[in-house]
Amino acid sequence: MQLTLNHYLFVGGLIFAIGFAGVMLRRNILIIFMCLELMLNAANLTLVAFSRFNLTADGLPNYNAQVLVFFIITVAAAEVAVGLAIIVALFRVRQTTHVDDISSLKF
Amino acid sequence: MDIYTTLPWLILIVPLISAILIQLFLRKFRQLSLSISVGAVAFAFLASLVVFFGPDSTSPSEFSWIDLPGLRIPIGLTIDYLSKAMLLIVTGVGTLVHIYSLVYMKDDDGSPRFFGNLSFFIFSMLGIVLANNFAMMFIFWELVGVSSYLLVGHWHTRDTASAAANKAFLTNRIGDFGFMLGILMVWSVVGSVVFADIQGKISLLTVHPLFLTTAVLLIFCGAVGKSAQMPLHVWLPDAMEGPTPVSALIHAATMVAAGVYMLARVSFLIEPSLTAQAVIATIGAVTCLFAALMATQQDDIKRILAYSTLSQLGYMILAVGVAAPGAAMFHLFTHACFKALLFLGAGAIIHQLHHEQGIWKMGGLRHRMRWTFWAFTAGYLALTGCPGFSGSFSKDEILYAAYDRSLWFFLPGVFTVFLTAFYMTRLYVVVFFGKERSDAAKHGHDGPPAMTAPLLILAFFAVFAGYGTAHYFLGDHEPKHHLIVEILAIGFFLCGTGFAWFLYRGREKEFISIPLFKNKFYIDEIYAALIAGTQDLLAVTSAWFDKWILDGLIVRGLSSATWGAGFVLRFLQVGNLQAYALLFGLGVIGLIYLVVFTK
Numbered sequence: 001m002q003l004t005l006n007h008y009l010f011v012g013g014l015i016f017a018i019g020f021a022g023v024m025l026r027r028n029i030l031i032i033f034m035c036l037e038l039m040l041n042a043a044n045l046t047l048v049a050f051s052r053f054n055l056t057a058d059g060l061p062n063y064n065a066q067v068l069v070f071f072i073i074t075v076a077a078a079e080v081a082v083g084l085a086i087i088v089a090l091f092r093v094r095q096t097t098h099v100d101d102i103s104s105l106k107f
Numbered sequence: 108m109d110i111y112t113t114l115p116w117l118i119l120i121v122p123l124i125s126a127i128l129i130q131l132f133l134r135k136f137r138q139l140s141l142s143i144s145v146g147a148v149a150f151a152f153l154a155s156l157v158v159f160f161g162p163d164s165t166s167p168s169e170f171s172w173i174d175l176p177g178l179r180i181p182i183g184l185t186i187d188y189l190s191k192a193m194l195l196i197v198t199g200v201g202t203l204v205h206i207y208s209l210v211y212m213k214d215d216d217g218s219p220r221f222f223g224n225l226s227f228f229i230f231s232m233l234g235i236v237l238a239n240n241f242a243m244m245f246i247f248w249e250l251v252g253v254s255s256y257l258l259v260g261h262w263h264t265r266d267t268a269s270a271a272a273n274k275a276f277l278t279n280r281i282g283d284f285g286f287m288l289g290i291l292m293v294w295s296v297v298g299s300v301v302f303a304d305i306q307g308k309i310s311l312l313t314v315h316p317l318f319l320t321t322a323v324l325l326i327f328c329g330a331v332g333k334s335a336q337m338p339l340h341v342w343l344p345d346a347m348e349g350p351t352p353v354s355a356l357i358h359a360a361t362m363v364a365a366g367v368y369m370l371a372r373v374s375f376l377i378e379p380s381l382t383a384q385a386v387i388a389t390i391g392a393v394t395c396l397f398a399a400l401m402a403t404q405q406d407d408i409k410r411i412l413a414y415s416t417l418s419q420l421g422y423m424i425l426a427v428g429v430a431a432p433g434a435a436m437f438h439l440f441t442h443a444c445f446k447a448l449l450f451l452g453a454g455a456i457i458h459q460l461h462h463e464q465g466i467w468k469m470g471g472l473r474h475r476m477r478w479t480f481w482a483f484t485a486g487y488l489a490l491t492g493c494p495g496f497s498g499s500f501s502k503d504e505i506l507y508a509a510y511d512r513s514l515w516f517f518l519p520g521v522f523t524v525f526l527t528a529f530y531m532t533r534l535y536v537v538v539f540f541g542k543e544r545s546d547a548a549k550h551g552h553d554g555p556p557a558m559t560a561p562l563l564i565l566a567f568f569a570v571f572a573g574y575g576t577a578h579y580f581l582g583d584h585e586p587k588h589h590l591i592v593e594i595l596a597i598g599f600f601l602c603g604t605g606f607a608w609f610l611y612r613g614r615e616k617e618f619i620s621i622p623l624f625k626n627k628f629y630i631d632e633i634y635a636a637l638i639a640g641t642q643d644l645l646a647v648t649s650a651w652f653d654k655w656i657l658d659g660l661i662v663r664g665l666s667s668a669t670w671g672a673g674f675v676l677r678f679l680q681v682g683n684l685q686a687y688a689l690l691f692g693l694g695v696i697g698l699i700y701l702v703v704f705t706k
Contacts, residue, residue, distance in 0.1 A: 020692070024685050024688065029684070032684070032685075099685070102684070103682030103683070106680045
């Protein structure tokens, strides 16, 4: 079976949906965080797929998309560093990673 | 280069070299530094004598210092009748004061520093005298301010001395600021700061009378500060905290005369403006009268002489204001001789009486300090304007000129003759006659020859300086002689002398008390209140501004606005992270819809 762009987009969409569902439904902040990463990587996957299947006039992949992927990876790495630090700090203060327990902004 | 172009430069440079040598290397070598300083000023005096009899020249070999389009500042010297006379006065009195200081400062550990500063002062003063342009004059003008500061504050461990030095410097700065603005105004129109150029292009200035008047009055501000005219006169009496030779040299004979000299130098600027002349003459007349009034009630011998100096400087400024700069310079010359003499005489007394300055602690000194007494008498008669002594000639010239101009300038001037005779006779009688009023006065005696000789030399000039010199200063502009002026002047002199003689003869202590005069018209107090008041007002205003505007409105306002907004927005929070994420996601979808699907 020939793998087409649609297959990749389908897998990408699926991962994104799993990630989104995780973010919406799970209550553990670490899991939510991992699900966010899933959503980012779903976007990466679709970008690479578009790059691979939309060749330029001289038969090369469209590198713009791949550059964008690197940006996302970098940003994601930075986000993980900051995010995990916040979570650790939060845990030290509150002894919990459950989002329902973190609602002090609410009046 | 012939000798007449080199010598003026040497006159200027030699005291500077002496000052540098002493201050940098010779502070530990007392004898050597003293000799160098005295040698430098003696050389300057001898060279000045040679220059005096040499030819005039406006700029012996000029150096270019700043040469830009529109601004050319040369370093050049002027040798004319004005600067020649001033050269002789400055170096002549300077030499005598140096010699005198050898004795006066004998027991002072800081005397090398003192002599270094004296040399520095001589250098700066000669710079003013020789300058051929405003910029150079201004620089030296500030330098004499610095050296005066250093010398007044020579005994810097005394609080009063350092306060007086600060006061002198700061008060002068006020005047100098105006001076600088005036120079800039003249330069902005003429495009040159060189006196000769300005004189050549005077028509550029005279077409704007108001501009010229403003510029002249601003330049006059410099003279008001330096020559201690009202209302900036307050520094001079306080400057008497310095050693007495300094008072004689700087605060009687030379530096305070710099203002008069400067005005005489730029008299071509003053002549076209009658308004400026009137202001200058008024300030001169007011200073002359009020300073004399203050002098009548002082008890410190140096302070009496200081107020007398103020009053005499008032005469000179008055003369400049009635378009008689020649008479002003003439009086400057005679005044330099007799006032330096009076100060040095007072210094001799103070020195012999172990730094006692109150006149009521002296008395009976005419037997004990015979030489000083006779020299002082010559100075006393010259200052009071006794006919035949130098002071009377120059004072009369000023009074003639004032009489020709207006009665309003003449009357204060002539009444001051009475006051001068009065306060000087009071001092003279109290110090030299009657009984000795303290132990120190019982043991006073003449100083060593190095102290007495300068007194006698100056006494000679105090008596004879008026003979044959008038024409040199006045030239062909000699004012008309009025008999009435002469009669009034002599009459007032006799009245003042006699009045004081009968009032104070045999008195043991002051029995007249006029608090207004004794407290110098409360001008110091008014200034203190004014400055303190302004400062307090400023402080209260800024404190209020800081507390309510900066702190209250801006800092606290920002923080409470943020807090308030946060408080309101808090009600929107549901406390569920996923709800936020969902809303955020919906928001993103909405944005994408807006951006992509609507135009």
